[in-house]
Amino acid sequence: MNPSDKILVIGSGIAGMEASLMLSKAGKKVYLVERLPLIGGNVIKTGESFPNMDCSTCLVAPIQQLILQDKNITVLTVSKVEKVIGKAGNFGVSLTKKARYVNIAACLGCGMCYPVCPVSQPNFWEQGLVEKKAIYVECAGSLPNVPVIDPSLCLRLNGSEECNLCAETCIFGAIDFSEKDELLEENFAAIIVATGFSTLDARIIKNLGYGKFAGVYTAYEIERLLASNGPTEGVIKMRDGERIPEKIAIIHCAGRKEVGYCSNVCCSYPSRYAHFLTEKVPGVKIFDIYGDLCFPDKAYQKLNYETRKEKAEYLFSADLEKLEISEESDKLKIKYPDAGNQHKELLVDMAILAVAITPPAGLEDLTELLEIERDKYGFVKAETGSVNTTRDGIYVAGCATGPRDIQSSVLQSEAAVGQILRFLQD
Amino acid sequence: MSDKIGIYVCECGPNISGRVDIDRIIAEISNLEEFSDKELIVKPHKLLCSVGGKAFLEEEIKNNELTHLVCAACSPRDHDTTFINVCKKTQLNPYMYTIVNIREQCAWIIPDKEKATDKAIQYIRGGIDRVLYQEPLFEKQLESNPDVLIIGGGMAGLTAALVLAGKSRNVYLIEKTSILGGKAALFSEFLPHQSDIADLKNKIKEVENNQYIRIFRNTELEKIVGFLGNFEIVLKQNQTGDTTDLLAGAVILANGYELMDARELDNFKYTDADNVFTGLEIEEMLTSQGKITLRSGEKPRSAALIHCVGRKEAGYCSQVCCNYLLKTAGYLLKQVPGIEIIDLHQDLCQPHTEDQAYFESFKEKGMQFCRVQEVALDGNKIEYVNMAGEKKEIAPDMVIIAPAMKATASNEALSALTSIDLHETGFFQEAHIKINPVSTKTDGIFIAGASRGPCDISEAMIQAQAAGGKILTQLIPGEKIIPEVKVSEILEAYCTGCKTCLDVCAYGAIYFDNERGISVVNEAICRGCGNCVGSCPSGALRSRHFTNLQLYQQVKEALR
Ligand SMILES: Cc1cc2nc3c(=O)[nH]c(=O)nc-3n(C[C@H](O)[C@H](O)[C@H](O)COP(=O)(O)OP(=O)(O)OC[C@H]3O[C@@H](n4cnc5c(N)ncnc54)[C@H](O)[C@@H]3O)c2cc1C
Ligand SMILES: Cc1cc2nc3c(=O)[nH]c(=O)nc-3n(C[C@H](O)[C@H](O)[C@H](O)COP(=O)(O)OP(=O)(O)OC[C@H]3O[C@@H](n4cnc5c(N)ncnc54)[C@H](O)[C@@H]3O)c2cc1C
Ligand code: SF4
Ligand code: SF4
Numbered sequence A: 001m002n003p004s005d006k007i008l009v010i011g012s013g014i015a016g017m018e019a020s021l022m023l024s025k026a027g028k029k030v031y032l033v034e035r036l037p038l039i040g041g042n043v044i045k046t047g048e049s050f051p052n053m054d055c056s057t058c059l060v061a062p063i064q065q066l067i068l069q070d071k072n073i074t075v076l077t078v079s080k081v082e083k084v085i086g087k088a089g090n091f092g093v094s095l096t097k098k099a100r101y102v103n104i105a106a107c108l109g110c111g112m113c114y115p116v117c118p119v120s121q122p123n124f125w126e127q128g129l130v131e132k133k134a135i136y137v138e139c140a141g142s143l144p145n146v147p148v149i150d151p152s153l154c155l156r157l158n159g160s161e162e163c164n165l166c167a168e169t170c171i172f173g174a175i176d177f178s179e180k181d182e183l184l185e186e187n188f189a190a191i192i193v194a195t196g197f198s199t200l201d202a203r204i205i206k207n208l209g210y211g212k213f214a215g216v217y218t219a220y221e222i223e224r225l226l227a228s229n230g231p232t233e234g235v236i237k238m239r240d241g242e243r244i245p246e247k248i249a250i251i252h253c254a255g256r257k258e259v260g261y262c263s264n265v266c267c268s269y270p271s272r273y274a275h276f277l278t279e280k281v282p283g284v285k286i287f288d289i290y291g292d293l294c295f296p297d298k299a300y301q302k303l304n305y306e307t308r309k310e311k312a313e314y315l316f317s318a319d320l321e322k323l324e325i326s327e328e329s330d331k332l333k334i335k336y337p338d339a340g341n342q343h344k345e346l347l348v349d350m351a352i353l354a355v356a357i358t359p360p361a362g363l364e365d366l367t368e369l370l371e372i373e374r375d376k377y378g379f380v381k382a383e384t385g386s387v388n389t390t391r392d393g394i395y396v397a398g399c400a401t402g403p404r405d406i407q408s409s410v411l412q413s414e415a416a417v418g419q420i421l422r423f424l425q426d
Numbered sequence B: 001m002s003d004k005i006g007i008y009v010c011e012c013g014p015n016i017s018g019r020v021d022i023d024r025i026i027a028e029i030s031n032l033e034e035f036s037d038k039e040l041i042v043k044p045h046k047l048l049c050s051v052g053g054k055a056f057l058e059e060e061i062k063n064n065e066l067t068h069l070v071c072a073a074c075s076p077r078d079h080d081t082t083f084i085n086v087c088k089k090t091q092l093n094p095y096m097y098t099i100v101n102i103r104e105q106c107a108w109i110i111p112d113k114e115k116a117t118d119k120a121i122q123y124i125r126g127g128i129d130r131v132l133y134q135e136p137l138f139e140k141q142l143e144s145n146p147d148v149l150i151i152g153g154g155m156a157g158l159t160a161a162l163v164l165a166g167k168s169r170n171v172y173l174i175e176k177t178s179i180l181g182g183k184a185a186l187f188s189e190f191l192p193h194q195s196d197i198a199d200l201k202n203k204i205k206e207v208e209n210n211q212y213i214r215i216f217r218n219t220e221l222e223k224i225v226g227f228l229g230n231f232e233i234v235l236k237q238n239q240t241g242d243t244t245d246l247l248a249g250a251v252i253l254a255n256g257y258e259l260m261d262a263r264e265l266d267n268f269k270y271t272d273a274d275n276v277f278t279g280l281e282i283e284e285m286l287t288s289q290g291k292i293t294l295r296s297g298e299k300p301r302s303a304a305l306i307h308c309v310g311r312k313e314a315g316y317c318s319q320v321c322c323n324y325l326l327k328t329a330g331y332l333l334k335q336v337p338g339i340e341i342i343d344l345h346q347d348l349c350q351p352h353t354e355d356q357a358y359f360e361s362f363k364e365k366g367m368q369f370c371r372v373q374e375v376a377l378d379g380n381k382i383e384y385v386n387m388a389g390e391k392k393e394i395a396p397d398m399v400i401i402a403p404a405m406k407a408t409a410s411n412e413a414l415s416a417l418t419s420i421d422l423h424e425t426g427f428f429q430e431a432h433i434k435i436n437p438v439s440t441k442t443d444g445i446f447i448a449g450a451s452r453g454p455c456d457i458s459e460a461m462i463q464a465q466a467a468g469g470k471i472l473t474q475l476i477p478g479e480k481i482i483p484e485v486k487v488s489e490i491l492e493a494y495c496t497g498c499k500t501c502l503d504v505c506a507y508g509a510i511y512f513d514n515e516r517g518i519s520v521v522n523e524a525i526c527r528g529c530g531n532c533v534g535s536c537p538s539g540a541l542r543s544r545h546f547t548n549l550q551l552y553q554q555v556k557e558a559l560r
């Protein structure tokens, strides 16, 4: 096939998916490469999404389905870009498609195989709140709805035992221990980097006590506790599995000083937490401790005003960097300078950190291999007002260029498609 | 040709077969009395959606010369398209097939196997009676025009024009004034990280020299009718009143914004004689006279910057004023060394990674930043309340304010002409705020730049490219457009011309035919949502794949 009809999209978050679907609609062939066993990116971790609080699964699942059913789109999960040569119009790309050990075409996603597996490991997709087996899907509703076997932990694949339990359970014969990693070589006219973001390791923020005090949670831990397909099926309970928080503080801008920029979305998603926490935990009191408020869309401020009116008390701190969390019996004590720079204290059961967004793990390697530059914060560098990277034919979209909301991520991916189609037309 | 109905029951591995009695379903459905005059072919399959299952289905449809098909399987969300695609490979019209969900709606939710089986049988009977009343529907293909009309020659409009114009696509760019560039044409500088776009003049030249872009200056939209691929457009020259007729396949609304008049606010009193300026007036002053001065011509020795003017009243943050006020402070610091500047803000909105460092550089330059709860202005006298609740008064030589960016009157006019919606803030409403941000509810009409909401130039440009991207994927030169098949229609004999349906249709798909005195559905625009059907008091509206008869038969049979 002519490389001018083929585009490589790296990362299957909302940005990568939207770009892939549009390119397919324009008659292009797309390879969508995702390093995880599931597509969808970070949006599917959040049960709902602001500003209109629609259910993220309902928003994204139809898009995921379209992607998986699209004949023009080849989805490569558990895959990695290894090497890129050539130039705009004809890049030669080597990819490894790692073995899944489960035949995607044969597996029905019935879920019978994982309960029988004897090996457990922490599920980091679920923020380590639960365990998963050596054969697993990250969460209920993962798409493709097909498990994957971790070869380093599977007793059979790592050579420690002759285990065959999952294969014996699967009546569809979908387990295939003989699957091998595959090296693919393809040519592409253009590349879109849509590798999204990670969040700052909250333990780095010394004064907030994450990792030390059980009552301190990161935003994504709360997302998963709120989600109906999460570890508690949407029931809000503290780590001991019993206590129900009566007072919750949401700490804005956690790690902003450490990273040196505003993360763009963490003023808005706490509104969502207030909305759903007050609904799920009757009588709960919510405090938002903030320094600045940033609402980068015409609809976001209203959401904030409504939250403050009914659901949460907003406490302004003149110097959020001085906020400190400590433990006092089974409560957390939050000390912070208030609006007049006076020392204030607040006792709560739970503190939620709106942790800064950072470049995704592995972006450094990927940008080196693609020979594109990063900005001083480590995100992919884009021209102003554009989605062009520093190398012709390689475009960037979504949080890979810096923190942004879903809307702005989608805008960039649509712009990247615009640039690619423009480029291919000439 | 006599009816030959194929009914295939999927076991979905153990998912369905484990919880309903497949054998009983097959036996009972095969011997239904009410369908004894029809030929029924009833068969189970292990996994209909698998490669083997689809091949099996295809063979069955072809070999048995089926006229109707019922798949009793899972949710249509999962596999409706799968089976439709199988039909498309055969002689069977895909609208002569229906799916019955016996997994999510029976097997998975009813613990008692016998009851689940009973319900599955009821549902399948309903499906059979529905499919018998279905009619074949056929896709239409419409010619489409790839050209694009862009309204507004600001950064958004210019950027979109350059993405779209090319050998096989003309762009018509209309601009209400005589100059291109929009607000950006007034700016002496952009933000420091925007060095790439500093060359606005070149961009304008590029647009002017592009042979595929036709520019209409001093021109506005007079009339537009049609749909994606086929819009008939009339333009009007403001000065001469001359009109031009055009055809285009898509339209981008990029007509920008204006600033709120702060004097409309209760707590902002000043006149043209006072040394109070909006950010835009400062930019204008700098462009026209090359320096910033007081009205007397003297240099200001002190200045105050007031953020968020009218933000509360407007209901949103304007996103760019925090940054441009800093840019203005930069002009002042450069021109009047030693000038004292105080910055009065409620919040600092710094949504881009570069913004915080930019802000911090001004702190280092000795600018004073003060967060306030309230600000009032009377001439150049400012009264404010800081966060600690203390009231203060200052009277700097110059006051520079950042009034909220707001939608212009053009938004209302264009919304009336195109029938796209306005957001409660007056900006254009996107089709979906998150996942479809530059489309509108009307296919073929797109929005970009500050007329869809406050944004800086970088974002306006990204939105323009996004709208360009959408159009490049939807309007491919030479390719025909296939509109929705399952549309609604109005039965002439029943329509009394009450026009109820005209208001109900969110897509503007229904028009009134004055000659015949009835309403008519434009099938190229109708999305088949069915809203109008329920609204018609005379029963004149009919939704093609969801007729009352089809639904009635299905429900009646399911409840039998
Ligand atoms: C706590 C939290 C709550 C939020 N809530 C909202 C909300 O309510 N509303 C809203 O609009 N926005 C919200 N956001 C922002 C939203 O999550 C992002 O805008 C969105 O996820 C960005 O999509 P993306 O496609 O750019 O990146 P991602 O969603 O991060 O997807 C990137 C994908 O790329 C993959 N990937 C990464 N590196 C590689 C590689 N080297 N090779 C292959 N694949 C790779 C990743 O595994 C991932 O699947 C929230 C953010 C956070 C942190
Ligand atoms: C003081 C100030 C300083 C700023 N500084 C910066 C900066 O440094 N960097 C930055 O990124 N952003 C800055 N901005 C924001 C910037 O002005 C906007 O982001 C940008 O102008 C938006 O571009 P646009 O094309 O959407 O709209 P506009 O610039 O408003 O252009 C719209 C165009 O459409 C035309 N038009 C309007 N109605 C019609 C109609 N009915 N028919 C035909 N044509 C019509 C108008 O005449 C105009 O030419 C600043 C804003 C202000 C107020
Ligand atoms: S591998 Fe087999 S048992 Fe496991 S989910 Fe897939 S079909 Fe079910
Ligand atoms: S073979 Fe591996 S994955 Fe399967 S059950 Fe055993 S340990 Fe688990």
Ligand code: SF4
Pocket: B307, B308, B309, B311, B316, B317, B318, B319, B320, B321, B322, B323, B347, B348, B349, B402
């Ligand atoms: S951008 Fe800054 S000045 Fe403008 S409304 Fe938002 S917070 Fe206020």
Ligand code: SF4
Pocket: B487, B488, B504, B505, B506, B507, B508, B509, B510, B521, B525, B526, B527, B528, B529, B530, B531, B532, B533
């Ligand atoms: S079905 Fe929906 S889109 Fe079609 S005419 Fe009726 S209301 Fe309009």
Ligand code: SF4
Pocket: B490, B494, B495, B496, B497, B498, B499, B500, B501, B502, B518, B519, B535, B536, B537, B538, B539, B540, B541
């Ligand atoms: S609502 Fe019914 S009767 Fe009234 S105009 Fe529409 S189709 Fe005709």
